[in-house]
Amino acid sequence: MDTITQIAFNARQAANVLQTVDTAQKSVALKLIKQKLASAKDDILKANKIDKDLALQQVEAGKLSSSLYKRLDLEGPGKFDIMLEGISDIDKLEDPAGKVQAATRLDNGLELYRVSCPVGVLLVIFEARPEVVVNIAALAIKSGNAAILKGGKESFHTCSAISTAIRQALDDAAKSSSENEDEKTIIPADAVQIVESRQDIDGLLKQDKYIDLVIPRGSNSLVKYIQWNTRIPVLGHADGLCSTYVAASAKLALAQKVVVDAKTTYPAACNSTETLLVHDSHLASGFFAALAKTLIDHGVTLKCDPPSLASLQDTVAKDHADKVLASTEEDYDTEFLELTLAVKTVSSVEQAMEHINEHGSKHTDAILTESEREAKQFMAGVDAAGVYWNASTRFADGFRYGFGAEVGVSTNKTHARGPVGLEGLVIYKYQLHGNGHASGDYGAEEGKRAYLHERIHVQEEETLSDISHKRQRID
Amino acid sequence: MDTITQIAFNARQAANVLQTVDTAQKSVALKLIKQKLASAKDDILKANKIDKDLALQQVEAGKLSSSLYKRLDLEGPGKFDIMLEGISDIDKLEDPAGKVQAATRLDNGLELYRVSCPVGVLLVIFEARPEVVVNIAALAIKSGNAAILKGGKESFHTCSAISTAIRQALDDAAKSSSENEDEKTIIPADAVQIVESRQDIDGLLKQDKYIDLVIPRGSNSLVKYIQWNTRIPVLGHADGLCSTYVAASAKLALAQKVVVDAKTTYPAACNSTETLLVHDSHLASGFFAALAKTLIDHGVTLKCDPPSLASLQDTVAKDHADKVLASTEEDYDTEFLELTLAVKTVSSVEQAMEHINEHGSKHTDAILTESEREAKQFMAGVDAAGVYWNASTRFADGFRYGFGAEVGVSTNKTHARGPVGLEGLVIYKYQLHGNGHASGDYGAEEGKRAYLHERIHVQEEETLSDISHKRQRID
Numbered sequence: 004m005d006t007i008t009q010i011a012f013n014a015r016q017a018a019n020v021l022q023t024v025d026t027a028q029k030s031v032a033l034k035l036i037k038q039k040l041a042s043a044k045d046d047i048l049k050a051n052k053i054d055k056d057l058a059l060q061q062v063e064a065g066k067l068s069s070s071l072y073k074r075l076d077l078e079g080p081g082k083f084d085i086m087l088e089g090i091s092d093i094d095k096l097e098d099p100a101g102k103v104q105a106a107t108r109l110d111n112g113l114e115l116y117r118v119s120c121p122v123g124v125l126l127v128i129f130e131a132r133p134e135v136v137v138n139i140a141a142l143a144i145k146s147g148n149a150a151i152l153k154g155g156k157e158s159f160h161t162c163s164a165i166s167t168a169i170r171q172a173l174d175d176a177a178k179s180s181s182e183n184e185d186e187k188t189i190i191p192a193d194a195v196q197i198v199e200s201r202q203d204i205d206g207l208l209k210q211d212k213y214i215d216l217v218i219p220r221g222s223n224s225l226v227k228y229i230q231w232n233t234r235i236p237v238l239g240h241a242d243g244l245c246s247t248y249v250a251a252s253a254k255l256a257l258a259q260k261v262v263v264d265a266k267t268t269y270p271a272a273c274n275s276t277e278t279l280l281v282h283d284s285h286l287a288s289g290f291f292a293a294l295a296k297t298l299i300d301h302g303v304t305l306k307c308d309p310p311s312l313a314s315l316q317d318t319v320a321k322d323h324a325d326k327v328l329a330s331t332e333e334d335y336d337t338e339f340l341e342l343t344l345a346v347k348t349v350s351s352v353e354q355a356m357e358h359i360n361e362h363g364s365k366h367t368d369a370i371l372t373e374s375e376r377e378a379k380q381f382m383a384g385v386d387a388a389g390v391y392w393n394a395s396t397r398f399a400d401g402f403r404y405g406f407g408a409e410v411g412v413s414t415n416k417t418h419a420r421g422p423v424g425l426e427g428l429v430i431y432k433y434q435l436h437g438n439g440h441a442s443g444d445y446g447a448e449e450g451k452r453a454y455l456h457e458r459i460h461v462q463e464e465e466t467l468s469d470i471s472h473k474r475q476r477i478d
Numbered sequence: 479m480d481t482i483t484q485i486a487f488n489a490r491q492a493a494n495v496l497q498t499v500d501t502a503q504k505s506v507a508l509k510l511i512k513q514k515l516a517s518a519k520d521d522i523l524k525a526n527k528i529d530k531d532l533a534l535q536q537v538e539a540g541k542l543s544s545s546l547y548k549r550l551d552l553e554g555p556g557k558f559d560i561m562l563e564g565i566s567d568i569d570k571l572e573d574p575a576g577k578v579q580a581a582t583r584l585d586n587g588l589e590l591y592r593v594s595c596p597v598g599v600l601l602v603i604f605e606a607r608p609e610v611v612v613n614i615a616a617l618a619i620k621s622g623n624a625a626i627l628k629g630g631k632e633s634f635h636t637c638s639a640i641s642t643a644i645r646q647a648l649d650d651a652a653k654s655s656s657e658n659e660d661e662k663t664i665i666p667a668d669a670v671q672i673v674e675s676r677q678d679i680d681g682l683l684k685q686d687k688y689i690d691l692v693i694p695r696g697s698n699s700l701v702k703y704i705q706w707n708t709r710i711p712v713l714g715h716a717d718g719l720c721s722t723y724v725a726a727s728a729k730l731a732l733a734q735k736v737v738v739d740a741k742t743t744y745p746a747a748c749n750s751t752e753t754l755l756v757h758d759s760h761l762a763s764g765f766f767a768a769l770a771k772t773l774i775d776h777g778v779t780l781k782c783d784p785p786s787l788a789s790l791q792d793t794v795a796k797d798h799a800d801k802v803l804a805s806t807e808e809d810y811d812t813e814f815l816e817l818t819l820a821v822k823t824v825s826s827v828e829q830a831m832e833h834i835n836e837h838g839s840k841h842t843d844a845i846l847t848e849s850e851r852e853a854k855q856f857m858a859g860v861d862a863a864g865v866y867w868n869a870s871t872r873f874a875d876g877f878r879y880g881f882g883a884e885v886g887v888s889t890n891k892t893h894a895r896g897p898v899g900l901e902g903l904v905i906y907k908y909q910l911h912g913n914g915h916a917s918g919d920y921g922a923e924e925g926k927r928a929y930l931h932e933r934i935h936v937q938e939e940e941t942l943s944d945i946s947h948k949r950q951r952i953d
Contacts, residue, residue, distance in 0.1 A: 019861060022859065023859045109880065123891055216891070216892060236893075257914035260916050264916030383498040386493075386494060392911050394911070394913075395915065398584070398912075403929065405584065416690040416711075417711045417905060418711075422908075430893075432857075432863055434864075434865055435864065435865075435867065436868070437866065437867065439736055439868055440736070441735050441739030441743075443872075
């Protein structure tokens with residue numbers, strides 16, 4: 004077995020153990036990891052210093068951006084402690100595995116349970132920030148998955164030091180002869196592995212026998228490369244081309260507030276609005292000119308189609324010619340990631356939907372309207388992970404949605420869509436509990452039994468042991 | 479746009495309409511399709527005759543199996559009516575789209591709803607049986623998806639005649655000037671399209687911009703070919719290598735009943751048991767010999783590892799030497815699809831789990847045991863879509879699970895796993911309803927708002943309009 008296959012195989016073996024581990028055991032592991040990282044702080048910061056020194060040379064040579072250098076740094080005030088607190092935050096979240104999602108009595112004594120369970124082995128690829136190792140390791144353990152991690156090469160020493168501490172914590176606990184259950188866990192160290200080079204990634208992308216899900220967190224080109232080079236399902240998004248449609252009945256003050264927020268609060272984010280669709284009634288009325296003026300006052304450059312451009316000629320464009328430009332067709336397929344906004348005029352919600360379904364990236368799209376009927380039409384007809392009514396596209400985020408943790412944002416059409424929390428790291432298995440039941444006994448013929456298919460009522464968030472305890476009490 | 483891209487594009491356009499269609503509209507469409515197929519019965523049977531005549535020549539030339547010929551036939555007693563009844567059965571199932579799966583109040587007046595919605599465009603590839611066209615078209619419409627279908631070339635004339643009738647029904651209804659809502663639907667004819675050749679499939683497998691999910695229903699080689707030749711997610715299974723483990727505490731009569739059912743009721747099915755794992759305590763006790771004898775009496779050939787083989791030498795093998803053979807390593811990775819069963823001796827549930835996790839296909843695996851603790855260990859530790867306790871692996875089937883319809887059986891680790899019903903054809907979108915909410919108003923800083931993240935309680939199976947009606951009553 005070559006090194007890469009061995010890494011994938013070891014992760015699978017660890018995943019096989021992890022799927023049998025309960026919430027309490029996971030919590031023990033997370034607490035031990037936090038302790039070990041705290042006590043390894045000096046070693047980790049030493050490793051971080053090596054990465055930073057190397058990066059600084061690159062910055063000075065003009066080969067690395069200073070913002071990337073900043074993201075490497077773990078020594079900033081409170082940064083290390085915030086990283087450790089993140090483990091406790093994840094520990095406190097509800098365990099996504101082991102939940103009974105559905106239950107059916109197929110016949111007396113033959114009961115089917117659909118129970119959530121970990122996906123298995125995750126390959127997570129990210130760029131500079133080394134604290135992502137801690138975050139992903141904690142998310143993986145909490146959800147019962149093994150993780151193979153590859154960080155940016157600039158953070159290699161830091162990531163290695165962090166993963167060494169995490170693995171040591173698991174190793175110590177597994178070998179512990181302690182009688183104290185709080186100091187023991189059966190989770191193998193290979194639950195968290197780290198790889199170094201881009202070649203390792205190419206090798207791992209072929210390990211579809213052992214790896215179940217790839218999660219790339221980073222640039223559009225990183226995500227696209229991975230999507231095109233593996234048969235393993237990929238969770239993530241390459242593009243974030245969000246649109247906001249200002250319908251005929253939209254109120255100006257509301258539109259000004261929401262569009263400014265959607266465009267300007269963090270232009271480089273994937274949930275920022277890149278295209279503004281405007282109902283044509285707003286051109287002559289001065290509504291659009293007022294909205295355009297507010298956007299320009301917030302530093303936005305508008306790239307307008309002919310009707311919207313013409314409508315600004317005698318007003319806003321007079322004083323701000325450099326901020327009001329003509330658009331090209333390409334602008335409507337561009338994720339600007341800066342204070343540039345493409346503007347397109349439409350004459351109906353149908354045209355707005357058609358434009359979005361053709362040019363959008365299925366991430367998040369908003370309609371601003373006072374008409375509930377129109378809002379419902381838009382939210383049903385736009386094919387995107389998020390469809391918003393009178394709200395900024397910038398709300399598309401796992402923390403804002405209340406998930407407590409975000410694995411990534413998915414523009415996929417299957418498995419998990421939109422901001423993905425811990426739930427995106429589990430799937431389900433069907434448990435069938437029988438007592439010698441054979442399929443041949445059932446059928447339409449005489450003497451054969453019929454299936455009952457009775458729904459067994461399950462409380463939300465109930466686990467299988469809750470149910471069997473209850474049953475034992477009833478029996 | 480070339481022909482194939484046009485087909486995919488048209489399907490996407492149809493899908494955009496379909497996602498806005500409610501349950502009543504889908505029901506109208508399904509009823510109209512059933513009527514039209516009934517009135518087109520003669521044309522369809524004429525087309526079926528052409529296919530059958532061509533196939534018969536192939537059978538006589540020894541190029542086609544007579545069982546495949548039989549599966550082509552739509553004229554058998556009741557066959558056409560059963561096909562039409564299937565549409566009504568699907569019409570009666572619960573609509574999987576439009577369900578509110580979760581709801582959170584992010585702030586006053588800012589509410590997030592996760593609502594199930596169609597996946598979009600399905601490409602379904604199947605082999606001979608022409609009635610699959612009707613089944614898939616009905617499943618697709620019921621779940622709000624557009625479908626592109628490719629049947630076996632032997633059934634081409636029949637499939638074309640069926641799809642012509644289906645499309646005609648949709649077309650007539652869309653053009654209808656009727657005032658009667660029961661005779662109208664806005665579902666476009668391109669919701670159901672059919673393609674003819676293998677080359678078309680190769681072209682369609684590249685249309686990841688327009689096609690969201692590929693569902694191959696057929697041979698292992700068909701499924702593998704598709705899995706290896708597309709970036710579009712594939713729902714299905716290539717292999718069905720199921721195992722049954724007879725643990726130390728298993729009862730003989732129960733094991734005889736369950737294993738005979740799992741192996742012999744339909745050996746060619748993907749949910750039949752292919753490997754029998756036996757606890758070593760059963761070899762000397764005569765338990766295994768008795769179980770082997772029962773299986774042999776049902777026509778099964780056993781391919782045994784050395785310990786299990788040796789244990790039968792003086793007993794069963796004496797009278798049935800041809801039914802008790804030595805196994806090779808390859809046998810444990812083989813889906814026999816006939817009355818052959820590989821036998822492997824293990825000394826613990828851990829060994830059984832290890833064998834299954836390495837050699838199984840993650841389809842369905844069973845343990846026969848009187849120990850609840852051991853059963854739970856097995857069901858947690860085996861990584862498969864179905865993990866069964868004291869029941870036959872043959873129960874792994876959408877109808878037996880009570881789904882009413884089966885889209886396929888998935889051995890994937892994401893999206894949908896095991897037998898897949900209509901639920902596997904939907905995903906979800908997040909609807910956010912605000913009133914001019916901007917993300918910049920929220921944060922930890924002074925003067926900023928905090929998110930409420932209050933759960934909005936939703937009844938199971940509630941739709942968004944149920945909720946908004948309720949809210950209006952409360953307000």
